[in-house]
Amino acid sequence: MGKKVRIADVDQVPEGTAAEFVAEDRIIALFHVDGQYYAMDGVCPHAGGPLGEGSLSGNVVTCPWHGWQFDVTTGQHCLNERLCHPTFPVTVEADGIYIELPEANSE
Numbered sequence: 001m002g003k004k005v006r007i008a009d010v011d012q013v014p015e016g017t018a019a020e021f022v023a024e025d026r027i028i029a030l031f032h033v034d035g036q037y038y039a040m041d042g043v044c045p046h047a048g049g050p051l052g053e054g055s056l057s058g059n060v061v062t063c064p065w066h067g068w069q070f071d072v073t074t075g076q077h078c079l080n081e082r083l084c085h086p087t088f089p090v091t092v093e094a095d096g097i098y099i100e101l102p103e104a105n106s107e
């Protein structure tokens, strides 16, 4: 069981967009696709680019720095099947959007 952290208001990430937030000490990219929210580690594994500032097309985000692409619903890199970027469960509650981060000692 991870730690539930509120990261955004429900109206902060309109449908079809991405945004970057900080939860605890992590940068989180939050995506809104087809009425669902998806959270992924916001730091691109290539060279640290801001995935939350990437362009979103359907369920694929393109890193703004060098164009690596990820399926935001799974974290899967679109070309390298061995590369899967961390994602976090998202829940929407009356007072905002929450993600579940792993406990510090479980990583």
Ligand code: FES
Binding pocket: 044, 045, 046, 047, 048, 049, 050, 063, 064, 065, 066, 067, 068
């Ligand atoms: S930092 Fe994301 S593609 Fe290079």
